[in-house]
Amino acid sequence: MTNLKIAIQKSGRLNEDSLTLLKECGISVNNGRDQLMAQASNFQLEVLYLRNSDIPQYVKDGVADIAIIGDNTEREKKTGIVHVLDLGFSRCRLSIAVPRSMEFTDLSDLQGKKIATSYPNSLKDFLTEKGIEAEIHEISGSVEIAPNIGLADAICDLVSSGSTLFKNGLQEVYKIFESEAILVANPCLEGEKRVLLDKFVFRIKAVLAAKNSKYILLNAPETALDRICALLPGMKSPTVMPLKEKGWVSVHSVVNENKFWEVIGSLKEAGAEGILIIPIEKMIL
Ligand code: ATP
Numbered sequence: 088m089t090n091l092k093i094a095i096q097k098s099g100r101l102n103e104d105s106l107t108l109l110k111e112c113g114i115s116v117n118n119g120r121d122q123l124m125a126q127a128s129n130f131q132l133e134v135l136y137l138r139n140s141d142i143p144q145y146v147k148d149g150v151a152d153i154a155i156i157g158d159n160t161e162r163e164k165k166t167g168i169v170h171v172l173d174l175g176f177s178r179c180r181l182s183i184a185v186p187r188s189m190e191f192t193d194l195s196d197l198q199g200k201k202i203a204t205s206y207p208n209s210l211k212d213f214l215t216e217k218g219i220e221a222e223i224h225e226i227s228g229s230v231e232i233a234p235n236i237g238l239a240d241a242i243c244d245l246v247s248s249g250s251t252l253f254k255n256g257l258q259e260v261y262k263i264f265e266s267e268a269i270l271v272a273n274p275c276l277e278g279e280k281r282v283l284l285d286k287f288v289f290r291i292k293a294v295l296a297a298k299n300s301k302y303i304l305l306n307a308p309e310t311a312l313d314r315i316c317a318l319l320p321g322m323k324s325p326t327v328m329p330l331k332e333k334g335w336v337s338v339h340s341v342v343n344e345n346k347f348w349e350v351i352g353s354l355k356e357a358g359a360e361g362i363l364i365i366p367i368e369k370m371i372l
Pocket of ligand 1: 096097098099100101137138139140141156157158159160177178179245246247248266267268
């Protein structure tokens with residue numbers, strides 16, 4: 088039996104959300120805390136638990152067929168593997184930060200400075216693009232302490248909330264790029280593996296679409312129906328059912344999570360009552 092081999096970070100920021108995504112796709116695997124490999128019990132998928140920074144090369148070499156990694160990792164490694172899908176978690180940004188005591192007006196203040204980072208290629212590309220000559224000091228972890236111990240004048244690191252920078256007396260002064268978890272694949276996948284990948288991507292898309300949407304039910308006077316339907320276009324069109332009370336209908340539809348609060352106000356204004364919002368588990372478009 089052919090298995091699709093997926094590499095997932097063994098431990099670290101991506102591990103838990105990656106396994107949760109598999110679970111939401113209906114795929115059961117054991118957590119890899121004390122193992123390097125696991126076979127899914129209900130999908131032709133074998134999970135390899137690896138270090139995030141090693142994963143792009145393993146996918147390129149075909150040791151793994153696909154993987155979940157941070158977009159920033161492939162941007163740094165540039166292995167040329169295929170970016171299949173954005174997964175919407177582990178959002179962060181690669182940024183330049185300097186000590187709060189340093190006066191910073193613009194990027195030219197970095198000229199001639201020493202910048203510590205674990206992402207030397209991304210930083211080098213950025214500095215070249217901006218025409219800045221600075222010394223890159225590569226370190227593999229705890230980059231944020233480099234200015235405090237006199238190792239560098241500035242840092243280039245991943246930031247999510249910014250609290251680590253704050254605790255270390257640093258301020259974020261420039262965002263180089265944004266990143267999130269992505270699904271990547273070996274460029275040469277074919278045959279049964281390609282079919283398995285398509286099945287897997289289909290499931291992920293259903294999970295992601297459901298996360299971005301809510302099911303909405305409400306009651307409204309028939310006279311307000313046109314206005315309400317215009318606010319809730321739904322997947323095709325809203326479902327409208329008569330209520331026992333004459334002149335009233337129940338409307339069911341799907342609403343985008345981001346538009347939700349905007350739409351609720353307009354629905355109430357239009358005469359909607361008894362609005363219920365329900366999470367959707369999977370959504371097949
Ligand atoms: P490994 O030791 O497995 O090679 P790593 O040092 O790259 O891992 P983590 O620090 O766990 O591992 O980060 C994994 C990924 O999580 C990053 O590449 C990035 O995509 C994402 N991430 C999200 N938020 C942050 C953040 N605030 N700092 C660092 N990484 C973040």
